[in-house]
Amino acid sequence: MTRYHPLKELSLARLREFLREPEAVFWTYGFPLILAIGLGIAFRNRPVETIYVDVAQSDRSAQIMESLAHYTDLVVAAHTPDECRIRLRLGKSSLVVVPGDPCTYLYDPSRPESALARQRVDDVLQRAAGRRDPIRTAEELVTEPGARYIDFLVPGLLGMNLMGSGLWGVGFVIVDMRVRRLLKRFVATPMRRTDFLWSMIGGRMVFMLPELAVILGAGWLLFRVPIRGNLFSILLISLLGAISFSGLGLLVATRAERIETVSGLMNLIMLPMWLLSGIFFSPDRFPDMLQPLVQALPLTQLNYALRAVILEGAPLHSQGIRILILLAWGGVSFVCALRWFRWN
Amino acid sequence: MESVSRAELAICCRDLRKKYKSRSGEVDAVNGLDLDIRRGECFGLLGPNGAGKTTTIEIMEGLLGPTSGDVEVLGMRWGERDDDLRQRLGISLQETKFPEKLSVFETLVLFRSFYRNGKDPAEVMESVALTEKAKAWVGKLSGGQRQRLAVACALVGDPDLLFLDEPTTGLDPQSRRQLWDIIRSLGEQGRTILITTHYMDEAERLCDRVAIVDHGRLIALGSPSELIATLGGDHVVEFAVSDGNSLLPESLASLPAVREARTEAGGIALTVTEPHIAIPALLQTLQSRSLELIRLTTRHVSLEDVFVHLTGRHLRDDEISST
Numbered sequence: 001m002t003r004y005h006p007l008k009e010l011s012l013a014r015l016r017e018f019l020r021e022p023e024a025v026f027w028t029y030g031f032p033l034i035l036a037i038g039l040g041i042a043f044r045n046r047p048v049e050t051i052y053v054d055v056a057q058s059d060r061s062a063q064i065m066e067s068l069a070h071y072t073d074l075v076v077a078a079h080t081p082d083e084c085r086i087r088l089r090l091g092k093s094s095l096v097v098v099p100g101d102p103c104t105y106l107y108d109p110s111r112p113e114s115a116l117a118r119q120r121v122d123d124v125l126q127r128a129a130g131r132r133d134p135i136r137t138a139e140e141l142v143t144e145p146g147a148r149y150i151d152f153l154v155p156g157l158l159g160m161n162l163m164g165s166g167l168w169g170v171g172f173v174i175v176d177m178r179v180r181r182l183l184k185r186f187v188a189t190p191m192r193r194t195d196f197l198w199s200m201i202g203g204r205m206v207f208m209l210p211e212l213a214v215i216l217g218a219g220w221l222l223f224r225v226p227i228r229g230n231l232f233s234i235l236l237i238s239l240l241g242a243i244s245f246s247g248l249g250l251l252v253a254t255r256a257e258r259i260e261t262v263s264g265l266m267n268l269i270m271l272p273m274w275l276l277s278g279i280f281f282s283p284d285r286f287p288d289m290l291q292p293l294v295q296a297l298p299l300t301q302l303n304y305a306l307r308a309v310i311l312e313g314a315p316l317h318s319q320g321i322r323i324l325i326l327l328a329w330g331g332v333s334f335v336c337a338l339r340w341f342r343w344n
Numbered sequence: 345m346e347s348v349s350r351a352e353l354a355i356c357c358r359d360l361r362k363k364y365k366s367r368s369g370e371v372d373a374v375n376g377l378d379l380d381i382r383r384g385e386c387f388g389l390l391g392p393n394g395a396g397k398t399t400t401i402e403i404m405e406g407l408l409g410p411t412s413g414d415v416e417v418l419g420m421r422w423g424e425r426d427d428d429l430r431q432r433l434g435i436s437l438q439e440t441k442f443p444e445k446l447s448v449f450e451t452l453v454l455f456r457s458f459y460r461n462g463k464d465p466a467e468v469m470e471s472v473a474l475t476e477k478a479k480a481w482v483g484k485l486s487g488g489q490r491q492r493l494a495v496a497c498a499l500v501g502d503p504d505l506l507f508l509d510e511p512t513t514g515l516d517p518q519s520r521r522q523l524w525d526i527i528r529s530l531g532e533q534g535r536t537i538l539i540t541t542h543y544m545d546e547a548e549r550l551c552d553r554v555a556i557v558d559h560g561r562l563i564a565l566g567s568p569s570e571l572i573a574t575l576g577g578d579h580v581v582e583f584a585v586s587d588g589n590s591l592l593p594e595s596l597a598s599l600p601a602v603r604e605a606r607t608e609a610g611g612i613a614l615t616v617t618e619p620h621i622a623i624p625a626l627l628q629t630l631q632s633r634s635l636e637l638i639r640l641t642t643r644h645v646s647l648e649d650v651f652v653h654l655t656g657r658h659l660r661d662d663e664i665s666s667t
Contacts, residue, residue, distance in 0.1 A: 004457035013446055013454050020445035020481075180441035188405055188437065189501070190430035191458040344407050 006191060010199035011206075018169075018207060027168070028207060029214050032161045036154060036215060039280075040223050043149040049073070051117045052093040056081040060099035067128035068121065095121055151226065154219035155306040156279040161211055162238060163273060163299050166245025167252065167266045169207065170200050174253035175262040184344040193343070201246045208242040216310070228313030236316065237309060240323060241302045244330025248298075250337040257342075273299040298329040351419070354505050354536040355381040355404055360413035362399050362560075373399040374410070375560035386527070386537040388551035390544065390647060392659045396560035397540040398438055401509050404538070405435055418505060431460055434503030436494045438510045444483030448474050448493055451482060452500055459501035472496045472526055488519025495526060506530065508539045512546060524549055542659050544647035556651055563654050571650045576603040577615040580649055581622060583640040584611030585630060599625045604653065615645065615653075 018024055053068065055061045055078045068076045079087060084096040088106060095117035096106035103125065107114035127133075177183045186196060212235065219225035227234070248269060256262040276283060276290070277299035286294050294300055301322040308314035350356060362374040374396045381387045389397045402408040404415055406422040406429070415422065420429045442451050452465035469475050472492040477485065485493065491511055498506055508527065512520040520543075527550055531537055541547055547554045548568045556564040556571070564571055572578070585591055593605035593612050601622040604615040616622040619642050630637055651659050 004453065006457040009454045009457035013443065013450065016450065017443055017445045181437060182440060182442065184407060185435075185437055185440040185442075185497075186458075188407060188430070188433075188435040189455060189458040190427050190460075 007195045007198060007202075010191075010195055011202050014173075014199055014203035015206065018203065024169075028161070028165050029210055032157050032211070032215050033218050036150075036157050036218055037222060039153055039157075040150040040219075043153070049113065049116070050075055051095070051113070051120055053077075053117060053121055054079050054084045054087055054093040054096045056084050056096060056098045058099050064097055064099050064103075064125065067125055071124060074120070074124070097121060097125075148223075150219070150223045151311055152282075152307070153280065154215060154223075154225045155310045156303050158212065158215045158238065159241065159277070159299055159303040159306055160274070160279045161215060162208065162241040162302065163245050163270060165207065165211065166204055166242055167249040167270065169204050170246045170249030171253040171256075171262055171266055172249075172259070174200065174250070175256050175259060178253075178257060178342070179259060187343045197250070197338075200250070201243060204242050204246045205239060208238060212238050225310075227310055229309035230313075230316070233309050233316040233319075234306070237302070237305050237319065237323065240326060240330075241298075241306075244298055244302075244326050244333075247330035247333035247337065250341075251333040254337050254340045255342050273297050276300065278303045296325070298326050301325045350416075352383055353380050353416070354383045354385075354418060355379065355538065356414075356416045357404065358414045360400065360403065360415065361411045362396070362403060362408065363411045372560050374403070377413075377557070377560065377562055379555060379562070381536065381538060383536050384534050385552040386531040386539065386550055388547040388554040389538065389540040389557060390542070390547045390554050390651070390659075391540075391557040392542055392651075392657070395557045397542075397557060398509055399560075400557070401507055401538065401540050405433065405507055406430070431501065432504045434498035434501055434506040436498040436506075436508045436511060438513070440494055442482045442490070442493065442497070445481055447479050447481055448485070449478040451493065452496055455497040456500040462501040463499065465500055468496045468499050471499070471529075473522065486519070488515050488522065491515060491519070491523060492526065495523070499530070503535065505536045506538070508537065510540055510542070512541070512543065520546070544651065544659060548647055554647065556647070556654065558651075558655050564650060568647055571647060572645045575615050575645055575649060575653055577601075577617040578645055579616050579619045579642055580645055581614045581616055581619060581626065581640070581642050582608060582611055583614075583626070584638050586636040586638055591633075591635060596626065596629065599629065601625070606652070611639065613649075615649065 051073055052075050055064055055068075055076060057078050057080055061078055065076055065078060068074050077093070081098065084093070084098075085106070087093045088096050088108075094107065094111065094114045098104040098106060105118050105121070107118050109115055174183070177186075187193075216225075216227060216234070220227060249266075252262055252265040252269065256265060272293075273279075276286065276294045277297050278284075279299075283294045283300050283303075305319040305322040305326070308319060309316070357377060357379050360374050360377040360379075361372065364371045364373050377396075377400060379400075389400060391397050399408065403410045404417060406417075406426060409422075417429060418432055422429070446454070449465060449469060452469055456462050456465045466475070466478075469478060472495055474489060474492055474496065477489060482490065482493065495508065495511060498508070511527070512523050515523070524546065527537065527539070531550070531552075537550075539547075539550060551568065553565070553567050554571060555562055564574070566574075591612065593607050596602060596605040596612065596614060599614075599622060601616050601618045602614050602625075603617060606613055614622065614626070623640075623642070627637070648659055651657070
């Protein structure tokens with residue numbers, strides 16, 4: 001006689017439903033990939049910055065133009081003094097040189113590229129006029145993977161995805177089942193409720209693996225984002241992240257009876273973390289006053305741990321406190337969810 | 345009703361009450377219901393929408409707690425050994441939407457896995473004529489096929505007691521008849537079936553006994569033929585005249601073989617014992633008053649007539665006004 005295992009059948013059902021829903025597959029795997037590629041291209045390390053300099057037309061402007069013309073990083077143009085001011089204001093040039101004695105630089109010091117242009121142009125003009133530098137210098141150019149924006153971004157996207165699919169993959173799915181009265185139908189059978197909840201969490205743990213592979217794989221293949229840490233540590237941290245956010249997903253789904261309610265609740269939970277938890281920029285930039293909140297968020301801790309392990313190759317045990325904060329969120333959510341869960 | 349010992353009862357409920365809080369105060373969904381359902385019978389709960397049928401059946405299924413009263417199902421009470429009890433029940437809820445992206449067979453295997461002992465899903469699928477659709481996704485099934493799947497999911501655990509809450513609501517006549525055949529064959533296998541419906545023909549065809557409920561109370565109980573017999577006549581004559589307002593039903597109640605006369609939508613209905621006596625007398629009366637007959641039909645008395653007789657309302661009219 002065939003034996004039937006409820007946990008196996010429930011998990012298989014989760015897996016089949018997920019894989020047969022193209023939209024769910026896209027939002028879980030395709031979307032973060034597109035986001036990584038888009039942001040990676042937008043914020044890739046640019047070639048050496050070109051400096052746009054205008055020279056106000058006068059009888060001495062030709063000499064200055066000639067001095068500046070030898071340098072490939074400078075784009076020099078001559079305009080009337082009024083035009084020069086307008087172009088500067090519109091950002092078409094970073095600096096205006098007004099020949100004369102003294103030779104005057106017009107620029108806005110709060111624009112970084114203008115400050116840079118002022119230094120560079122002054123340097124060139126002084127040397128052309130015969131300045132000798134007392135110290136001999138040499139340059140060695142270093143652009144190393146691991147310190148670029150894309151390197152910072154990829155672990156953050158992974159964290160964001162673990163949060164999003166944990167909340168949606170559990171919270172949305174459960175409320176949908178409640179709306180369809182499927183939850184009630186399950187409760188009308190001898191199904192063990194723990195089997196049902198385990199299948200939800202088990203499903204998340206399985207779906208997480210391709211997420212991890214897609215995001216880290218794409219980062220490495222397309223942008224050479226380094227993976228310096230132990231793969232097992234990365235897997236374990238991601239798994240704990242997925243489980244903790246499943247717990248939060250379960251919590252938002254405990255009583256909601258409408259899809260709109262649960263969507264709103266999930267956005268309410270995710271929004272602060274999108275903003276504060278260091279997906280796109282470092283959470284350390286927030287003012288001290290906000291830091292207790294920022295540091296208490298589970299995604300902040302997950303992102304710190306992922307970056308430390310992936311980019312710096314930090315050992316797992318060094319991330320203990322971060323993992324504990326993350327697990328505390330998951331654990332407390334689970335306990336509350338089980339207590340308040342509405343089956344019918 | 346003859347008394348039956350408790351051991352022969354599949355369900356026994358006493359003074360069952362369920363109050364709901366609503367905006368307009370408390371509503372008594374179930375208001376002091378006593379029911380005995382015997383093992384092996386097909387029992388129907390018949391009543392209009394809002395009569396408390398679903399609340400009653402969900403209390404029996406252990407999905408809702410009663411406000412007060414006592415329910416015993418297969419000799420057990422809810423809250424004692426629920427898992428053992430659930431192993432023996434098969435339940436089809438009103439409007440369950442099964443996962444759209446699972447196939448019929450996958451859905452049945454999933455439900456089968458919840459029971460310690462049960463039937464082979466393929467066999468159950470065959471018994472509800474869904475074998476052809478084994479690999480079809482639930483989302484692609486017709487209304488009738490979905491409803492048969494719901495019954496099949498209730499059957500995979502090989503239950504002693506089967507609850508079917510409005511199994512044919514919203515189905516076309518052919519699908520309903522197909523489902524009736526399935527339910528009848530289940531009854532022949534000796535299972536106890538509790539079915540709720542607001543279709544009187546369904547109750548008449550399927551049920552050994554019927555309880556008619558209205559506003560959470562039991563208003564009649566018996567086999568369909570017993571209930572029909574309480575009206576005193578076997579036939580109903582329905583007719584309409586061109587100038588309907590001038591004819592009062594009371595004036596016809598004294599005609600020979602007429603037991604009852606009442607106004608119907610667009611006409612008058614008479615409950616009669618012998619149509620061949622009542623109809624000539626009726627026609628004579630109409631002729632003597634120079635009223636022109638525009639419609640006349642006769643039919644057998646149904647449970648619908650019993651409901652109308654008891655409440656003055658139609659089962660389905662209530663449905664229309666409440667939706």
